[in-house]
Amino acid sequence: MTRSTTVQINGERLWSELESLAKIGALPGGGVCRLAFSKEDKQGRDYVEQRMRDAGLEVRIDPIGNILGVRDGTGPDRRLVLTGSHIDTVGTGGKYDGSLGVLAGLEVLQTLNEHQVQTHHAVGVVAFVNEEGVRFMPDMMGSLYVSGQLGLDEIEPIEGIDGKTIKECLDEVAFSGEDDIPVDFIKSFIELHIEQGPVLLDKELDIGIVDRVQGILWEEVVLEGESNHAGVTPMHRRRDAGYVASSIAAYVRTLTEEIEGLRGTVGALSLFPNLINVIAKEATMTIDLRHAEKDRLIQARDLLHQKINALCEKEKVRPSIKPLADVDPVIFDAQCVESVEKAAEALHYSSMRMISGAGHDAQIMASKWPASMIFIPSQDGISHNINEYSTPEHVEAGANVLLHAILDKAGMSTL
Amino acid sequence: MTRSTTVQINGERLWSELESLAKIGALPGGGVCRLAFSKEDKQGRDYVEQRMRDAGLEVRIDPIGNILGVRDGTGPDRRLVLTGSHIDTVGTGGKYDGSLGVLAGLEVLQTLNEHQVQTHHAVGVVAFVNEEGVRFMPDMMGSLYVSGQLGLDEIEPIEGIDGKTIKECLDEVAFSGEDDIPVDFIKSFIELHIEQGPVLLDKELDIGIVDRVQGILWEEVVLEGESNHAGVTPMHRRRDAGYVASSIAAYVRTLTEEIEGLRGTVGALSLFPNLINVIAKEATMTIDLRHAEKDRLIQARDLLHQKINALCEKEKVRPSIKPLADVDPVIFDAQCVESVEKAAEALHYSSMRMISGAGHDAQIMASKWPASMIFIPSQDGISHNINEYSTPEHVEAGANVLLHAILDKAGMSTL
Numbered sequence: 001m002t003r004s005t006t007v008q009i010n011g012e013r014l015w016s017e018l019e020s021l022a023k024i025g026a027l028p029g030g031g032v033c034r035l036a037f038s039k040e041d042k043q044g045r046d047y048v049e050q051r052m053r054d055a056g057l058e059v060r061i062d063p064i065g066n067i068l069g070v071r072d073g074t075g076p077d078r079r080l081v082l083t084g085s086h087i088d089t090v091g092t093g094g095k096y097d098g099s100l101g102v103l104a105g106l107e108v109l110q111t112l113n114e115h116q117v118q119t120h121h122a123v124g125v126v127a128f129v130n131e132e133g134v135r136f137m138p139d140m141m142g143s144l145y146v147s148g149q150l151g152l153d154e155i156e157p158i159e160g161i162d163g164k165t166i167k168e169c170l171d172e173v174a175f176s177g178e179d180d181i182p183v184d185f186i187k188s189f190i191e192l193h194i195e196q197g198p199v200l201l202d203k204e205l206d207i208g209i210v211d212r213v214q215g216i217l218w219e220e221v222v223l224e225g226e227s228n229h230a231g232v233t234p235m236h237r238r239r240d241a242g243y244v245a246s247s248i249a250a251y252v253r254t255l256t257e258e259i260e261g262l263r264g265t266v267g268a269l270s271l272f273p274n275l276i277n278v279i280a281k282e283a284t285m286t287i288d289l290r291h292a293e294k295d296r297l298i299q300a301r302d303l304l305h306q307k308i309n310a311l312c313e314k315e316k317v318r319p320s321i322k323p324l325a326d327v328d329p330v331i332f333d334a335q336c337v338e339s340v341e342k343a344a345e346a347l348h349y350s351s352m353r354m355i356s357g358a359g360h361d362a363q364i365m366a367s368k369w370p371a372s373m374i375f376i377p378s379q380d381g382i383s384h385n386i387n388e389y390s391t392p393e394h395v396e397a398g399a400n401v402l403l404h405a406i407l408d409k410a411g412m413s414t415l
Numbered sequence: 416m417t418r419s420t421t422v423q424i425n426g427e428r429l430w431s432e433l434e435s436l437a438k439i440g441a442l443p444g445g446g447v448c449r450l451a452f453s454k455e456d457k458q459g460r461d462y463v464e465q466r467m468r469d470a471g472l473e474v475r476i477d478p479i480g481n482i483l484g485v486r487d488g489t490g491p492d493r494r495l496v497l498t499g500s501h502i503d504t505v506g507t508g509g510k511y512d513g514s515l516g517v518l519a520g521l522e523v524l525q526t527l528n529e530h531q532v533q534t535h536h537a538v539g540v541v542a543f544v545n546e547e548g549v550r551f552m553p554d555m556m557g558s559l560y561v562s563g564q565l566g567l568d569e570i571e572p573i574e575g576i577d578g579k580t581i582k583e584c585l586d587e588v589a590f591s592g593e594d595d596i597p598v599d600f601i602k603s604f605i606e607l608h609i610e611q612g613p614v615l616l617d618k619e620l621d622i623g624i625v626d627r628v629q630g631i632l633w634e635e636v637v638l639e640g641e642s643n644h645a646g647v648t649p650m651h652r653r654r655d656a657g658y659v660a661s662s663i664a665a666y667v668r669t670l671t672e673e674i675e676g677l678r679g680t681v682g683a684l685s686l687f688p689n690l691i692n693v694i695a696k697e698a699t700m701t702i703d704l705r706h707a708e709k710d711r712l713i714q715a716r717d718l719l720h721q722k723i724n725a726l727c728e729k730e731k732v733r734p735s736i737k738p739l740a741d742v743d744p745v746i747f748d749a750q751c752v753e754s755v756e757k758a759a760e761a762l763h764y765s766s767m768r769m770i771s772g773a774g775h776d777a778q779i780m781a782s783k784w785p786a787s788m789i790f791i792p793s794q795d796g797i798s799h800n801i802n803e804y805s806t807p808e809h810v811e812a813g814a815n816v817l818l819h820a821i822l823d824k825a826g827m828s829t830l
Contacts, residue, residue, distance in 0.1 A: 197647030214646060218691060229798060230680035230703045231629060232612030232772030235671045237796065242681055246664030253658050256650045265645035266657055268689045271682070276633060276701040276739070278682050278799075286691040288645045324691070357647030381652070383644060 006346070007115050009403050011396030014107040018395065021047055021087065021103060022095035031386025032095055036088040036130035036141075037065075037160070037169035044087045045175070048102060048127050055110050057125075061177025063152050065129045065170065066142045068181050071109050073410065075120030079187035081410040082369075083108065083402060084126030085361060086142065090134045094388020096395075100376075101192045102127045104399040108406055120411035121187055128361050129175075135160045143364035146181050188336055188409050189371040191362040192402045194390050198381025199354060206397045207344045207351035208375030211337045213363040214263070214290040214355055215297050215329035221248065221308065224318040227273065227281035239316045242271045242280030244308075251307045252287060255300055262300050263290040263357065292329050292355050330363040333370035336409070340374050343404035349397050358383075374401050421761070422530050424818050426811030429522040433810065436462055436502065436518060437510035446801025447510055451503040451545035451556075452480070452575075452584035459502045460590070463517060463542050470525050472540075476592025478567050480544045480585065481557045483596050486524050488825065490535030494602035496825040497784075498523065498817060499541030500776060501557065505549050509803020511810075515791075516607045517542045519814040523821055535826030536602055543776050550575045558779035561596050603751055603824050604786040606777040607817045609805050613796025614769060621812045622759045622766035623790030626752045628778040629678070629705040629770055630712050630744035636663065636723065639733040642688065642696035654731045657686045657695030659723075666722050667702060670715055677715050678705040678772065707744050707770050745778040748785030751824070755789050758819035764812050773798075789816050 024047060025033045025040035034040040045067060052059050052069030060068045072078060085101025105125030112123065128146070133139025136158050144150040156167035170176045195201075200208050225241035249266040256264045265288040271280040287304065291297045305321065312319045337353070344351040354375065356363070362373045376398035379389040439462060440448045440455035449455040460482060467474050467484030475483045487493060500516025520540030527538065543561070548554025551573050559565040571582035585591045610616075615623050640656035664681040671679045680703040686695040702719065706712040720736065727734045752768070759766040769790065771778070777788045791813035794804040 195647065196644055197649070198652055199649065202652075216646070227800075228796070229611055229773060230682055231631070231678065231705050231774070232610065232614075232798075233678075233796065234612070234614065235668075235678060237613055237617075240680070242684060243664065243668050246661040246681065246684070247668075249658065249661035250665045253650075253662075263646065263648075263650060265655070265692070265694055266661065267645055267686070267691050267693050267695060269657060269661070269684060269686050270689070271684050274683045274685070276682050277680070277703050279680055280682060288692050290646050358644060359646070381643070381648065383647075 009399045017103045035135045042173040060179035065175040067127045070124040073122040074118045082189045086128045086131035096194045108403045143361035147368045189365040192374045195375040196383035200377035206349040208354040210373035212355045213330040216327040217289040218325035219287045220322045223283040228279045230277040241283040245283035332372040336372035339405040339408040343401045424814040432518045449504045450550045457588040475594035480590040482542045485539040488537040489533045497604045501543045501546035511609045523818045558776035562783045604780040607789045610790040611798035615792040621764040623769040625788035627770045628745040631742040632704040633740035634702045635737045638698040643694045645692040656698040660698035747787040751787035754820040754823040758816045
């Protein structure tokens with residue numbers, strides 16, 4: 001990693017901000033718990049809001065708690081070149097997932113202030129609510145609201161895993177504002193995020209230029225067989241739901257070997273009655289398929305269903321397949337991707353174009369505005385874990401690429 | 416099925432006795448719950464004891480509650496030709512599993528009384544305690560005690576699934592007696608039981624002449640992999656304990672196709688954390704292998720372990736294999752088997768020699784005395800189920816075969 005001598009963010013300040021925010025909802029051992037719409041989440045949001053005000057930004061909070069900070073532009077077209085991410089976490093989350101994108105956005109705006117850089121377009125940073133979707137479904141709720149895909153009337157009655165509705169939470173912790181984000185003025189969205197996987201780490205690269213997000217197919221398969229004694233039932237008489245489930249799970253791996261780029265996971269599998277000497281009457285399993293191309297995802301699903309039906313017919317087991325999620329792959333805007341690529345090159349960071357395996361607010365924003373993402377390496381490729389970590393050098397590199405990608409989009413008039 | 420005109424048991428009385436005993440611990444819908452050492456079990460035992468006394472038998476109850484009823488012989492060698500089974504049930508048991516063997520034994524002795532048949536040897540019927548092993552492990556406890564394989568000091572402190580010890584249960588329900596079964600005087604043991612499987616049913620036969628009991632190998636396999644995000648983790652980086660577990664379960668079926676006569680079941684399989692989008696860090700599964708030949712069982716286990724190790728090495732998953740049970744196959748005594756076969760032939764019942772897939776008291780008794788078993792068909796091949804059923808005709812057939820096998824062993828002097 002070599003550093004350019006052009007305008008740079010303050011890496012030490014950004015690192016110190018990440019550490020300060022991580023104190024809110026801190027877990028023993030280093031992680032963070034700021035579940036969406038909780039008191040810790042609100043404290044974190046208050047912290048971010050105050051930092052935005054300290055930086056002289058114009059702050060807006062919308063009815064579900066999305067916070068926007070804006071630094072105005074100087075040109076005739078003052079539409080918003082937007083960055084940001086989220087500060088909510090999973091139950092045992094890390095310090096970087098989401099928080100990096102929000103605090104790096106703030107750091108970029110502070111850097112513009114300090115260097116007295118004027119931009120043609122306005123530049124903004126947003127902290128979306130409830131990206132994780134752990135307490136309240138669906139995930140990426142804040143960006144779904146901003147992009148008009150989910151209404152306030154749909155969001156408020158949603159009940160969390162603890163039985164509270166979002167409306168109750170918003171009222172209780174004084175979360176909501178009245179200033180909707182001016183969606184007609186958004187020009188583009190670029191999000192900086194940790195990779196949460198091992199690809200950059202394995203290739204020893206500094207920056208991921210994210211040009212696509214995988215599509216996702218989630219299904220639940222329930223298999224109905226017949227319970228019988230494991231000792232006395234001849235093999236040819238069995239209707240073993242557990243055997244069929246295992247064979248399906250093993251086939252999911254085979255599918256990933258046959259279809260290049262496919263990721264397939266059976267993360268959940270339960271048998272009933274789940275006893276050593278009783279053939280399983282019922283099996284419930286989930287299937288998670290991901291691919292960057294929609295056609296390949298459909299091909300994978302079709303082959304999987306053929307296999308399920310063939311196995312079930314042979315074993316006289318009755319399958320029922322329930323679709324749980326079907327998210328199309330996203331191709332990011334070519335120009336936004338180029339802005340990131342140019343920035344990484346200009347700053348002499350090693351980089352590659354890559355796909356995002358996980359879902360992010362940027363893919364929701366991409367449905368309405370030109371968007372792209374920047375990834376930095378995750379230590380050990382882990383995330384959603386208290387041991388989540390990225391080095392100060394990579395945090396700084398990511399924020400610098402974000403700065404220059406934004407300058408490219410916003411049309412810098414002074415450097 | 417055709418009936419012989421020789422001495423016969425009273426089929427209607429036996430059927431009515433099965434119905435009467437089934438009222439004790441009756442479940443809605445037709446089944447029975449008499450868990451070992453429970454109040455219902457005691458009521459059932461009191462019923463059996465009273466019936467033994469009504470039949471003029473000499474009754475002995477041993478310290479763990481095994482009940483023996485003896486009808487003396489007339490010869491110089493008055494050793495005991497023994498039959499019997501158990502009356503405890505699983506939580507949702509049927510009316511026939513165990514109870515048939517005890518009540519048919521009683522019916523045989525009453526028939527000998529009524530026909531004033533004198534036998535050289537004494538004839539006895541035993542109701543063993545805790546054959547099922549549902550509440551207190553191990554199963555077949557009563558016959559293990561009688562055959563000297565488990566001592567009173569080992570049995571009394573055993574804690575049940577409800578936290579009570581056997582000693583507490585014995586004291587509470589006044590279960591135990593002081594008259595140990597006179598083991599030195601046992602000559603042979605023949606047990607009548609429902610098949611609990613579909614073999615006789617499929618072949619439309621009346622009687623199974625059981626000449627062997629399968630050996631059993633039970634193992635628990637715990638697999639330690641690594642939790643990771645299902646979306647971002649490349650396939651080649653995964654250490655997926657769930658995938659390995661599923662592949663092992665699918666291979667167990669392959670093994671049964673490769674080794675003739677092998678039965679293999681994965682009845683229990685659990686993943687952790689068992690979430691749709693998280694690669695399983697840990698999998699716990701059980702493996703149940705059964706074969707009539709010890710060599711084949713060992714071959715199956717060795718092949719299985721090779722497969723587990725190969726899968727784990729490739730996926731970088733750490734296996735630990737815990738043996739849970741290792742019961743050798745039992746070959747029943749040739750003469751006891753012949754006594755059953757001759758009886759079935761003399762009575763013109765259709766029959767076949769067969770293997771027992773489940774464990775029974777007879778296999779424990781066989782470790783010390785000549786033994787064999789008689790099976791009758793189970794409707795739909797089901798057992799351990801409130802819908803367990805055998806027809807009155809098959810119940811009568813089984814008891815008649817038992818009667819004549821016992822007469823063969825006991826040396827009838829008058830018919």
